Amino acid sequence: MSERNVRRIREEAPVESAERSPDAARIGRPSKTDAYRKKVEKILAEEPGLMSLEILRRLRLDGYLGGKTAVYELVAALRPKKKDFVVRFEGVAGEFSQHDFGTVIVRFIDGTSTRVKFFASRLKYSRKVAVTLTPNEQVETLVRTLADHLQEWGGVPLRCVFDRPKTIALKWRRNGEVTDWNTTFLHAAMELGVAAEVCWPRRPREKGAVEKVVQWVKGSFFKQRRFQDMEDLRTQLAQWLREVNEERPSDATGVIPAVRFAEEQPRLRPLRLDPQDLALRFPVVVGPTAHAVFDTNRYALPADAAGIPGTLFLYRDRVRIQAGPFSVVHDRCSGRNQEVTTSEIRAQRLAAVSGKRAKRYLKRQDLFSLGAAAERFLTELVHRRECTWYHDVERLHDLLQQHGAQALLAAFRFCLEEEVYGAEYVATFLHRQALLPFSATPHQPEVLQ
Secondary structure: OOHHHHHHHHOOOOOOOOOOOOOOOOOOOOOOOHHHHHHHHHHHHHOOOOOHHHHHHHHHHOOOOOOHHHHHHHHHHHOOOOOOOOOOOOOOOOOEEEEEEEEEEEEEOOOOEEEEEEEEEEEOOOOOEEEEEEOOOOHHHHHHHHHHHHHHHOOEOOEEEEOOOOOOEEEEOOOOOEEEEOHHHHHHHHHHOOOEEEOOOOOHHHHHHHHHHHHHHHHHHHOOOOEOOHHHHHHHHHHHHHHHHHOOOOOOOOOOHHHHHHHHHHHOEOOOOOHHHOOEEEEEEOOOOOEEEEOOEEEEOOHHHOOOEEEEEEOOOEEEEEEOOEEEEEEOOOOOOOEEOOHHHHHHHHHHOOOHHHHHHHHHHHHHOOOHHHHHHHHHHHHHOOOOHHHHHHHHHHHHHHHOHHHHHHHHHHHHHHOOOOHHHHHHHHHHOOOOOOOOOOOOOOOOO
16 A cells, blocks of 8 residues: 555544445545436436436436446436336247237427327237337227238237227127127238237236236337427337347347347248238118218219128228129228219219209219319309309310319319319310310310410
8 A cells, every 4th residue: 555545544533433424535436427416316306217228318418428337326226216016928939919009198399299199019929019100099000000010020920919999809708708809800800810819808917918018118118208299209219119129138038029039930920911902891881872981981883783782891092892793993082071983983873864954963963072172163153154054064074084083173273263164264274284185165265364
């Protein structure tokens, strides 16, 4: 020992206790976390459940250059001690996956907040997780998001475990056995090759194993991070999923999920159907106007299909309706209260109507069904040409058959802006757009001012 240390120790008071006094100097060099101690105390006071990993990330943003262990020890010393009792059941590779919806209130940095819904899936053995933001918790959202997650994993486990929502199970016996499945979910599960298993009612330990997935996503991601907006949330979610799946060891297994997933994936069974080709089935009845109504939208069928019960096959981008011998395919309508038809169906329905007056009003109804712009244009047309409007309607219907709904709607909007009302103005607009071959008529002006 150096002479200087000897002189310093001789000047200290005699040691009378084995405990160090509170004002005694600390042994060794000061920790790099000392400068951030008050900040950590403030963070834990405001957000007691914040994960140590997130606190470390925030300290690094503030300039902390030390290691993570020192921060973890500081957080452990300052955090109030509280542990939740957790019951886990383990499965073998490729045996179980857990799926559930979750809802969380997200507050952005600017002070605004929004309600976010998500669907979480996790393989029980490897702990590989998939999370997708969803607009709702309807059966179509459940089935399509489930199919996307299974496709991402590259296969289906022996059992997909769910809670007991009405989108899956409708009725069951006292012992928990399901007696009435949601038919839409059931058909989709059969096509995908999914064996669904639901938690028994009044079994909190079994149900908690599924709900724990949602709680973990909320606690590990949504309640730990701060977001600028929804786009930033999606970006951070993709980054977080990469971290928990490929970089960070699972707390339950101590192994990175990607490592165990390499062992589990060969045990997964292939999907029987590509999710893009998955069609959900819904019963429909073709009404007296030969329309099948689904989600407030009206899909047209041939006139002879009126009154026939059928099935609507719902794809991601289209619908197919089978009613007796009649089968039609339409683009899926993304709006509400709209009518979807084709030029062939219009012609067939028009041929099925007898009488000049009936044909005239059917043509006008076809134009009305295009949307608000068509209705405003026709209203002005009828009032301005009360005795000759039907000539314009016949010509407009011909333009509709030749060109299609979208181009005619664009022409209607243009004429409304210019405050000109007549079939000749619509035809001139279409000619200028070079979408239809132009044929001059006595009623068509040479120049549209």
